[in-house]
Structure formats: C-alpha cells, structure tokens
Amino acid sequence: MSEAAKSKRTSNFIIQGSILAAASIICRLIGVVYRVPLMNIVGEETMGVYSAAFTIYSIVLLISSLGIPTAVSRMVAAKAAVRKYKDSNRIFKGALLFALIVGTCAALVMYFGAGFFAEKALNMPTAKYAIRMLSPTVMVMAFLGVYRGYYQGLGTMIPSALSQIVEQIFNAVISIAAAYYLYAEGAKADRILNTDIYAVARGAEGATVGTGVGALVALILCMLIYLLYRRVLKRQMRRDKSRHVESYLSVWKTLVLILLPIIFNSAIYNISSLIDNSIFGHYTEFVGITQKEYQGIWGCYEGKYHLLTHVPISFATGLAASIVPALTRAVANQNHTQVANRINTSLRFTMLIAIPSCVGLAVLADPIVNLLFPGNEYNSLAVNLLWIGCITVVLYSWSTVTNAVLQGLNRMNVPARNAFIALVSHVVILAVCLWVFRLGIQGVVLADITFGLTMVVLNMISISRYVKYRQDMMKNYVLPLISSLIMGAFAFGVYTLLIKLVKRNWLATVISIIVAVIVYGVLLLLTKCVDEVDLYSMPKGKTVVNIAKKLHLLK
Template sequence: MQNKQMQHLMKGAVVLSIASFVAKILSAVYRIPFQNMVGNTGFYVYQQVYPIYGIGMTFALSGFPVYISKIVAEETAPAEQTQILRRSFALLGLFGALIFLYLQYQAPAIAVVMADAELAPLIRMVSYMFLLMPFLAVTRGYFQGIFNMIPTATSQVAEQLVRVVVIILAAWLSLKLHWSVYEMGTWAMSGAFFGGLVATVALLKPAEKAFVLRGTKPKGINLGAYRSLAKRLLIEGGSICLFASLIVLLQLVDSFTVKKGLVASGLTEDFAKNLKGIFDRGQPLVQLGLVISMAFSSTLIPSLSRARQQQQDHQFQQVAESLIHISLGLSAAATTGLMILMPQVNYLLFGDADGNKALVWYMLSIVIIALINACNSVLQSLDQFHKTTIALLIGLLVKVVINQWLVQHFQIVGASVGTVISLGVVLALILRQSPELVQDALGGQHFTGKLVLICGIMAVAVRFVVTVIQPSLVSRGQAVLGAGVGIAVGVSVFISLALAWQLFSIREWLTIPGGKQLLKLAQKLKR
C-alpha cells in the first residue's frame, strides 16, 4: 500500500515538474517578442512593476501552496483538512486584501520611490491579482497535500497561457492604436489578473468538496487555532515564499535603485529608461539558463524526501550528491555558453548587441542560483529552514546597500555586479552552514575542479570557432549562424569531456534525460 502511494506521489511530482517547466518556458520566452514589439523603454515600463506580480505569483503557486500541502498531508481526517483550508483561506484572504489596499492607495508613492510617477496605474492594475491569491494558494496546497497534482498543473499552465496572450495582445494593440508605453504596460499587467481568473475558474469545481465541512461542526471560532496557523504560515510558509521569490526580490531592488542611480550618474530620464530596459534583457536569459538544470534536478527532489522519511542515510547522501552535481554541472555549462555567445544571443533575440558587458556579468547568476537552490533543497529536506532564510535576508540587505552606489559609478554593469555579489553572499552563508555531505558533493572525486576545467576548454573552443567563422556581427542572420555553431561546438565539447573525465557518475547520467543513450554511444566509441 505504501509502495503504491509512493508511486502515485512520484507520478504526481513528474506531472507538476512538467507543468512548471512549460510555465517557466512560457514566462521566459514571451519577453523576447514583447521586447521586440515595445522596445527598450516599453520593456523597462513593464519590468519595473513585474517583480510585484512575481511576488504575488510566488505566494499563489510555489510558496504558500507548498506549506499548505505539508500541513494538509499531516492530517488524515477529512474534517480536519477542511478546517485547515478554511482557516488558511481566511488568513490569506485578509493578507491578500491588505496588500491590495496598500498597493491601490500607495501606488503613487511607490511609483515616486521607483523614480517614475507614471508607473502608478500599472501598480494599481497588478494589485488585483492579490485578491485571487488566497483561493489559488489554498486550493493548490490542498490538492498537492492529497497527492493530486493534476489540478495544480492544469491551472498553472492555463494561467500562464492566458497571461502571455494578454501581454502580447496589449503590445500589438499599442502599436496599432499608438498607445503610450504606460498605457501599454497597464494593459499588459492586466494579464496577471485575467490569468489568475482563468486559474480560479479551473480550480473551482475540483475544489468544491474540499471546503464542505464533513463530520461534527465545531462550536464558535477557535482563535487559538487561527493564531497558531498564522504563526506557522508567517515563519515556515514565509521562509518558503522568500526562497521561491529570490530572483524576483533582487529584481524588485533593481526597480527601486537602477533607474534612480542612472539618473543620479548624470543620464537623462529617457536614456536611463532605455538603459534599464536593456539591463532587463538579462531576466529571461537567466530564466532560460535555469530552466534546464532545474527541470532535470527537480526529478530528484521527491527521491530526496523519500530517503529522508525512510531514514535511508546512504540513499539520501547519494541523491543529494546527484542533485548538486547535476544542478551545478548543467547550470555551469549554460552560464559559460551564454557568456561566450552573448553578442550573438543578444543580437539574435533583441536586434542589437547593446549592454553585452552587463549581461555577461548577469549570466553568472545562473550557476550561483542553481547551486543555492540545490543546497536549499537538501537543507529543507533536513528541516533546516531558518539557516537558508537568514542567508537570503542578509544577501538581500547587501543588494539594497550596494546597488545604487554601483549603478551610479558603473551604470548597468554595476547592477549586474550587485546581483552577483548579493547571490554570492547568500551562497557562501548557506555553504558555511551546510552539512558535510554538501561539502563532499562539491569536492568529491575533484568534481568542481573537473567542471571548471571542462567549462574553460569549452569557452576557448566556442570563442575560437565563432571568431573564425564570424569576425564581425551586423545582422540577425549572422547571429543565428554564430549562435547555432557556437551551441553545437559547446555542447559537443562539454559532453565529450564530461564522459571522458567521468564528471558525472553512471547513476547521474541515467538521471539526465538522454544520458543513457550518451553512455551507450561512449561505450561504442571506446570499442
């Protein structure tokens, strides 16, 4: 029976991983045609307010639902599960309403602090999604708690699809109807509400029975139970939310400091907006760089939890090591490739090579975030929430303190460096507090040394080939050729050296999709 439940859990985890992968691809890819349609200034307007949406999205999808699923799974009685849902909905409903009211009334003040008073309508528009957040968070958490991942997966993909369609439609209409970039941004931000509305409708019927109280109805309101749940939601649920929104929180700091710092450095308002729009190109690139490593490594997280629950220490150590190796290896390859091919990638996706230096620095975020997430998964499996939370808060504080000064002195390169430094602080603090198995995974069989050498050789090979076939870059056609050849060479060199120098174990290769075929090919070539 337990084996059957575990198979059901694993199947659900795979379904949710696929849905998350599709949603993340949609969330990253739409920004490219969007930027091409609205230009750097239009992209700046949208990206300034996007982090507020991103935080709300984290609450509704990957923060509170994860914690609610945990407390629902702890209760076996349906009546108790319903009580948890009702209390969670009431508490999050109050929380969402307060955020909505704050954003509605303080939108002008927030926009002024962002150094652009015309952003107020966008802030008011994005606030509406917080009214939908409580229902989305609670119902998704309930279904994940009873190991039914289908409703969450369906609502997640539907929400992103609708949001992307609304955003692209807003961009297209702004060109046809000659809207200002702020009118366009306001309608683009409405995609957050319409996407959330579709997700709510998708979850209404499946969740109908969950809120119907079964068993004996309690007398009165249990204030003690509400206080206890509120405390747990704030501390443990808040910790999960913080980590799930790490990238978005750093972008929120950028929204308040980058444009302001650029103007303080002596740039005009219009030029500062344009330059911030160029800097914001880094976000979809980082997301795309993380998607592959996160998708592969996320398949290992249920195995990590299972090994911990069954007290299989050796199995836990093996899975943790595989999680760290795969996350770090694939993200390091993606980081190296994007850094070397940045002129081609930038020209191909955005039509020019502006901001290359800043974007190259920003790409370092990929490998650091991947390693932070892998270590965080291990620590959370060991119920060590507070260590990662403190590290994250210190890293954010570092970003707040240094960012505007860096921007004033080094413009958008300074903003990228500020992000890398703050992430580096978070990673250093987490590694310092991590158990020995994390240190062993990074140093075992000289893994990190091999990885650095492989990425170095890959970088030299890609740079040499691209320089030979493409001494200059003046069109998107050339960018396609350079990026295509560079990616082919980079992938070939990385895989060949990783196999030859046994960077990953056989177990790890088998975890990576296509790894089994690569091992067979390597054996054939040896023979």
C-alpha cells in the same frame, strides 16, 4: 537490484523535480519568445516601466502568497508521509481560506497604493497604471499557490507543471495583444495632447494584462484536476483511521510559522531588486541621465539580461519545489541516509545544468542577444552585462537549491538570516560601485553577483552544520566545469566558422547551441560524470541509456 530499480527507489524526486524544472524552462523560453515582439511593439522605455511595475507586483505577491506553495507542500508531505490524509485535506481547505483573506487584502493595498508605489518607491509615475492592472492577479495567485502546493506535497509535480505552461501561453498571447492595442491608444492620446507619456504608460499596462488572465486559466485547470482526483482523495481519507484531525486554527498557526521565514527570505530577494531600481534611479538623476534614458537602460537590464539569465535558473527553481517535500518526507521517516543522498543529488543535477548554461551565455552572448532582439538600441549593453553577470546563473541556481534544502530540513529561519546578510553586502557593494566608481548599470550586476555568492557560502556552511554528508566534488563541480569549458570552445569555434560561411546569425547561433548540447552530453558520459544510474533518474532515462549504449558511450 537492477540499475533502473535502484534509481527509481532513490531518485524519484529528481524525476518529479525534472518535470517541474522542464516546465519552468519551457515557461521561461515562452517568456523570452513573447518578450521579443512585445519589446518591438512598445520599445525599451515601456519595458522599463513594465519591469518596474512588476517589481512592485513581485513584492506584494511574495508578502501575500509566494511562499504558500512551499508551505502547503511541506505541511501536506509531512502528513502524507505518515498516511494522515484527513489532516492533509484539512490543511488544503484551511490554506484556501487563508489565501482568500490574505490575497484580497494584498490586492486592495496594491490597487489603492499604486500611485504611491510608482511615484515614491520607483520614481516612475507612469508605472501606476500597470501596477493597478496587476492587483487582481495577486489574489488569483494566492489560490493557485494552494493548489500547486497541495499537489506537490502529495508527490506529483505534473499538475503544477501543466498549469505553469498553460498560464504562460495565455500570458504571452494576451499580453502581446493588449500591449499592441493599449500602446496604440496611448499614442493617439499623446498626439492629441502633445505629450510623450501615455503610450509608454498604457503600453506597460497592456503588457501586464496577460499575467492575470494566464493565472486565472491556470487556477481553473488546477481546480478541474482536483475534481477529477477527488474520488481518489476521498478513498485515501477513508483509509485514514486516525481519530484526531487538526483544527483550522492549528493549520493557520503552522502555516504562518512556516510562511514567515519563507516570506522574509523571498522578500529580501525581491527587495534587492526594488532597492537596485530605486538607488539606480536616483543615481541616474544625480549624474544627469534623463528619465527616458534611465527607463531604457533599466528595460535592457530587466528585459534582456535578467530575462536570459533566469531561463537556466528556472531549472533550479523547479527542482527546489520537489526538494522541500522530498526532504520533509525523509526527515519525517528519520531516514538520514536518504536525506544526505537527496541533498547531494539535488546539488549535482543543479550544477550539471547551471555551469554549462553560464559558459554558453558567456560564449554566445552577442549572437543570442542579436538573434532575439535584432537591431535594438541597447544590445551592446545587454551583451556586456551578460559577460559580466553570467556567473549569476550558477550562484542563483546554487542558492535557490540550498535554500530549499534548508527549508526541507526544517531550518526555515536559516535562509532568511543568510539572505539578510547577503542583502547588506549587496547594498554596500552597489553603493560603492555607483557612487565611488561610477560603474552605472554594470555596478548593479556586480552587486547581484555579491548577493548570490554570499548566499551560496552561508547556505553551504549552514547545511554542513545540520547534516553529515560528503559531497562528490569531482562529479558535482570539477567534471561539469571542465566539460562546460570544452563545450564552450566548441560552440565558439562552430559559430565563428559558420558566421563566415553562411553569414546568417540565426542559423549559426542555433547550430552552435545544438553542437554545444551534444558535445557537453558526450563529455559527461566519457568522463563518467554521469553514469547509468543517473540517466535512469531522469525522465525518459531508459531511452537515453539505450541510445548511449548503441553509441558505445555506456558499457
């Protein structure tokens, strides 16, 4: 069997996962790009309000529909693996009805509870307008999650990837335009009433408009794709000769049983952010920091530190979406060798991206922040947070993939249990950092690190209990780390030299990143951390192999 054929047989889910991961990274990069003019328009304080409102939105979204793509993909994959396409279609329709009921209820709760969430949960009354603006998006995302989960369960990530990119493009354009208009309107009201709250509140509200518009456009796109492939789906159902088709009641029961642990697990991740926001807000009030300063610091934490660290983490998020249905199919077919191989492969590819991203953010934190947010008041704080918290890129990528592995193994309750333990440790460390050592926002970052580390340790222990497989420690962790450290040294050296010669931060930063990527790729091949089979497992792998052979990096 040729290397290409072998790779195609064993690692197709990596190609599918890479497609979705690439889309996730593109979306994150679009998010970074549009946040720059957005922050320049509305300022740090407004971004703090916007981020706080988004925390509430994220929690309501996860309770209502965030787990729907994973649950639907898992259910559809299990039926598709044994060619029960009638059941797959019944799951799709049942999930749509479920999304309608749950999404509508969640949107109403969010709209009418906006004042309570803003004042009591966030200690930030100006966030209520943004929360209300986000409420219809919850219902749209519920439907969108069903379509994406259905496509993923059938083994294709392309509709999800395409819809994500379209969603983010519309989000970026509309958010900037709406924020500009509403911030200006709020500023007029402030001048007339001699206040300083309306520009911030309306600016944050405008920044959320694009979220809903983008989601709606993505939903329409997914519906059009479904109509285009409807004839193929009907043909598959005609080939299905099974007499018994699951009832809607059975579909809903299974959906809820899968959703509950996913929701609980995701809720803990998002609740940790809400807890951070609430505890830190009360801490700043206790130590005498003004509301305006608090919103600025939190805007820096969410709008710069979190924004930059979540770009590489999005690769793991995209890969995780393909792991769940891939492992579900392998488990359904009782292919234990394939299960072990897919776990090892997913961990390896995650580390190949996460480790160099961590090192790169640490080494180039200052130039990257000042490139994206030139002259901003809180840039030095953002750089400091990145130096401390860059390790979260590795930890959260690792925990995201291991969560997906456990879900694919039908151990739905395990990630939720581990997340609860991690949350307890997170809150304890946060309290100690704030109230004992008075570390401020740096204490929140240390608590984030604690959460991620606890999740990784507990998840890896859990996986070893349920699956017998051997990790390639050298290729999965040691060689990527060594290559990343050398890459980091090159990046730092090139930037230091160029900034002295050209004295332009943007040019020195961009060239340093390009050099870092090239050096890292060459080192992976020279150390044989990545071989020909691995390259064939990636999108455009054949092209990469041909280039590597011409450069004598592969034999």
